[in-house]
Amino acid sequence: MLLKSKIDKLKDIVDMSDVLTDNAELYCYAEDSTSAHSVRTLPDAVVFVKKAEDVQNILRYANSNKIPVISRGAGTNMVGACTCPKGGIVLNFSRMNKILDFNPIDMTMTVQPGVILDDIKRLADSEGLFYPPDPSNYKVSTIGGSIAQSSGGASGFKYGTTKDYILGLTVVLADGTLMKLGSGTIKDAVGYHLNQLIIGSEGTLAVVVEAKIKLIPKPQSRRSVLGYFDSLENAACGVNNIIKKKIFPAAIDFMDNNSIRTVEEFYPCGLKTDKEAMLLIDIDGCEASMSYQQKCVQDALEQAGASDIQIAVSAEEIENIWIARRASFAATAKLAPDVLSDDIIVPRSSISKMVCACKDICNKYSLKVCMVGHLGDGNIHPQIALNLEDDSEFKRYIQAKSEIYNLAISLGGTISAEHGVGVEKISYINNIVDNSAIEYMKKVKSIFDPNNILNPGKVFKI
Numbered sequence: 001m002l003l004k005s006k007i008d009k010l011k012d013i014v015d016m017s018d019v020l021t022d023n024a025e026l027y028c029y030a031e032d033s034t035s036a037h038s039v040r041t042l043p044d045a046v047v048f049v050k051k052a053e054d055v056q057n058i059l060r061y062a063n064s065n066k067i068p069v070i071s072r073g074a075g076t077n078m079v080g081a082c083t084c085p086k087g088g089i090v091l092n093f094s095r096m097n098k099i100l101d102f103n104p105i106d107m108t109m110t111v112q113p114g115v116i117l118d119d120i121k122r123l124a125d126s127e128g129l130f131y132p133p134d135p136s137n138y139k140v141s142t143i144g145g146s147i148a149q150s151s152g153g154a155s156g157f158k159y160g161t162t163k164d165y166i167l168g169l170t171v172v173l174a175d176g177t178l179m180k181l182g183s184g185t186i187k188d189a190v191g192y193h194l195n196q197l198i199i200g201s202e203g204t205l206a207v208v209v210e211a212k213i214k215l216i217p218k219p220q221s222r223r224s225v226l227g228y229f230d231s232l233e234n235a236a237c238g239v240n241n242i243i244k245k246k247i248f249p250a251a252i253d254f255m256d257n258n259s260i261r262t263v264e265e266f267y268p269c270g271l272k273t274d275k276e277a278m279l280l281i282d283i284d285g286c287e288a289s290m291s292y293q294q295k296c297v298q299d300a301l302e303q304a305g306a307s308d309i310q311i312a313v314s315a316e317e318i319e320n321i322w323i324a325r326r327a328s329f330a331a332t333a334k335l336a337p338d339v340l341s342d343d344i345i346v347p348r349s350s351i352s353k354m355v356c357a358c359k360d361i362c363n364k365y366s367l368k369v370c371m372v373g374h375l376g377d378g379n380i381h382p383q384i385a386l387n388l389e390d391d392s393e394f395k396r397y398i399q400a401k402s403e404i405y406n407l408a409i410s411l412g413g414t415i416s417a418e419h420g421v422g423v424e425k426i427s428y429i430n431n432i433v434d435n436s437a438i439e440y441m442k443k444v445k446s447i448f449d450p451n452n453i454l455n456p457g458k459v460f461k462i
């Protein structure tokens with residue numbers, strides 16, 4: 001808790017009508033989309049920043065007074081990455097939400113950090129362009145949060161993640177210095193790529209105040225193929241069969257039976273609730289290639305024992321299926337007071353083993369799990385519905401989580417594909433990252449942020 005005098009000093013830096021200090025309002029900033037972390041400390045103040053200079057002035061003041069500063073977009077990350085374990089000042093970017101430039105010839109857009117991903121996608125689409133990164137909640141999450149988490153999504157299989165679409169960043173360092181990183185051109189071989197270091201750093205190295213993003217031409221056509229399976233193993237086999245066909249789908253997503261049933265109850269759309277698993281495959285490209293790609297996917301699914309294969313061709317049909325898939329987190333949240341969505345990834349060849357083991361481990365600990373995932377990447381999201389107030393259930397959850405992580409690591413995978421570390425996975429990072437690499441990360445952190453004011457207590461312990 002900061003002295004009131006230190007908070008009052010903010011009035012010399014920003015307009016106090018842009019500052020929240022009332023506990024009732026600060027309470028909203030003690031959490032984000034995961035409620036698992038044990039620390040629910042309030043920040044001391046929240047500032048609605050409007051321009052880079054506000055961020056610079058606040059950081060200069062915070063750095064000289066060693067006050068923690070936590071950047072916050074929409075607060076939807078799932079690892080406690082914008083919680084405030086040490087109090088401090090939250091920078092709320094919802095008023096820095098302008099698209100500053102859109103150049104369809106260069107296929108670039110320059111945006112402030114508070115811009116919602118959907119706004120970027122829709123503006124790009126209006127000129128036949130495409131911004132692929134699509135965390136399932138892209139209609140609410142911000143580009144600043146996405147950059148800090150290097151968010152992925154269903155399209156990661158073909159199109160990569162946020163890190164592949166950032167050409168340049170303007171950031172504010174812990175001491176208030178404004179720094180431009182990257183040239184903003186498609187290629188750039190001058191010096192170290194410090195912008196790539198900022199991407200995925202969860203707000204611990206610098207604060208992003210502007211980003212120049214790369215767009216690509218929008219594929220001419222798109223279809224969704226949906227297939228149902230009687231076992232998780234067969235669904236995993238379906239993924240491998242598609243890969244063997246040497247085509248490149250835009251997405252290969254998955255839902256297990258619990259997810260199918262939970263979603264169908266929440267958002268009735270005709271999903272087959274008696275099936276053990278469902279694969280949702282998007283193909284895209286030029287119209288002439290659609291029938292060939294569709295046939296390859298259908299054959300691959302049939303060879304794996306799929307039934308009830310359905311094809312969605314119109315934009316409306318495709319969107320309807322994807323709404324169902326994206327609704328799985330909200331639907332799971334109806335099963336218990338809390339839901340914790342995890343994020344492991346294994347090599348594709350181990351998908352079957354990992355998916356089946358996740359289910360068995362959750363059964364062993366009597367936990368309700370709904371599994372979804374971007375299976376083309378080997379990325380599985382076990383969504384566990386539980387009551388965090390129930391100590392015994394929480395202990396069982398921690399045991400299950402450790403077993404799931406250990407298995408993912410033993411299969412050559414890792415404990416986060418796209419959600420990051422935050423506070424949630426901080427005690428597991430040593431299981432997967434070399435000690436010497438963690439020491440180097442700490443050195444990098446101390447160069448960027450010697451007083452450890454930027455999002456302290458996240459990623460690794462200092």
Ligand SMILES: Cc1cc2nc3c(=O)[nH]c(=O)nc-3n(C[C@H](O)[C@H](O)[C@H](O)COP(=O)(O)OP(=O)(O)OC[C@H]3O[C@@H](n4cnc5c(N)ncnc54)[C@H](O)[C@@H]3O)c2cc1C
Pocket residue numbers: 032033070071072073074075076077078081082093113134135136137140141142143144145146148149150151152153154202203204206207208209329330418419455
């Ligand atoms: C229902 C649901 C589905 C999801 N699906 C996916 C998915 O499919 N794929 C995926 O990758 N993720 C997914 N996520 C998580 C996803 O990473 C986040 O939702 C999103 O990318 C974060 O955006 P945000 O604006 O909410 O960021 P926040 O949660 O506000 O912040 C995330 C991190 O970014 C930092 N940050 C925010 N703004 C800045 C800034 N300007 N400068 C520096 N640091 C900053 C914060 O300090 C924090 O560390 C999902 C989340 C939900 C709730």
